Amino acid sequence: MNNIMTVKDLCLWYGQTQALxxxxxxxxxxxxxxxxxxSGCGKSTFLxxxxxxxxxxxxxxxxxxxxxGDMDIFAPDTDVNKLRKxxxxxxxxxxxxxxxxxxxxxxxxxxxxxKNKAKLDEIVENSxxxxxxxxxxxxxxxxxxxxxxxxQQQRLCIxxxxxxxxxxxxxxxxxxxxxxxxxxxxxxxxxxxxxxxTIVIVTHNMQQAVRISDQTAFFLLGDLIExxxxxxxxxxxxxxxxxxxxxxxxx
Ligand SMILES: Nc1ncnc2c1ncn2[C@@H]1O[C@H](COP(=O)(O)OP(=O)(O)OP(=O)(O)O)[C@@H](O)[C@H]1O
Numbered sequence: 001m002n003n004i005m006t007v008k009d010l011c012l013w014y015g016q017t018q019a020l021x022x023x024x025x026x027x028x029x030x031x032x033x034x035x036x037x038x039s040g041c042g043k044s045t046f047l048x049x050x051x052x053x054x055x056x057x058x059x060x061x062x063x064x065x066x067x068x069g070d071m072d073i074f075a076p077d078t079d080v081n082k083l084r085k086x087x088x089x090x091x092x093x094x095x096x097x098x099x100x101x102x103x104x105x106x107x108x109x110x111x112x113x114x115k116n117k118a119k120l121d122e123i124v125e126n127s128x129x130x131x132x133x134x135x136x137x138x139x140x141x142x143x144x145x146x147x148x149x150x151x152q153q154q155r156l157c158i159x160x161x162x163x164x165x166x167x168x169x170x171x172x173x174x175x176x177x178x179x180x181x182x183x184x185x186x187x188x189x190x191x192x193x194x195x196x197x198t199i200v201i202v203t204h205n206m207q208q209a210v211r212i213s214d215q216t217a218f219f220l221l222g223d224l225i226e227x228x229x230x231x232x233x234x235x236x237x238x239x240x241x242x243x244x245x246x247x248x249x250x251x
Pocket of ligand 1: 014
């Protein structure tokens with residue numbers, strides 16, 4: 001499998017605090033990579049670095065290299081809007097915009113210059129189908145997205161991310177605010193989406209990592225302790241600290 005992103009010697013500081021220490025990871029395309037580890041170990045920081053969301057935080061310093069395909073994402077001429085279009089993000093808490101379901105999905109394509117109604121209709125339908133929520137909302141596209149259930153809102157947010165045709169979806173604990181049924185729908189959806197997209201997901205739920213991911217990265221205090229095939233890591237972890245974490249001895 002080809003690697004869609006390669007991370008070399010990545011370090012990140014928030015002011016004086018180092019949150020990531022010499023991280024080296026290759027992310028294979030069209031697969032699911034899970035990031036696990038105890039609270040504060042740097043999972044979200046790492047995830048947000050992949051599409052330069054940390055640029056928005058004051059006082060961040062980053063060294064090392066992150067490549068998306070051939071593109072050095074920190075190069076001065078990198079078009080950050082284009083990068084974020086190709087590497088979309090889904091957050092922990094569903095965050096639909098306070099507007100109609102249709103407009104939530106059409107928002108991104110419109111900002112990228114698509115105005116044609118038929119084209120927007122097509123994007124809205126395809127994105128909602130892609131996020132496995134079309135049948136539930138097709139008769140209420142003009143209704144507010146805020147009237148949907150939490151699980152529906154999260155699939156709407158995934159549809160919104162899909163609408164700008166990304167290659168990678170970054171998901172930061174996308175099911176932690178959801179009930180078990182909505183969670184399993186998102187997990188099924190993630191497994192379907194990896195046929196077309198690459199997914200990197202932060203999760204505190206180890207069973208979730210086992211159920212859906214192909215490879216897992218275990219972080220501890222800013223270090224990447226172990227990274228490899230998920231089944232293998234959970235069956236025979238190489239590092240004692242990984243074993244302690246996945247067997248529930250800490251974290
Ligand atoms: N904006 C920020 N400014 C300063 N320090 C931060 C900021 N964001 C995160 N940190 C610090 O960086 C470290 C890593 O945080 P991060 O949120 O990446 O961890 P995490 O593994 O995702 O945690 P959790 O599982 O609780 O979400 C922590 O020590 C945290 O306090």
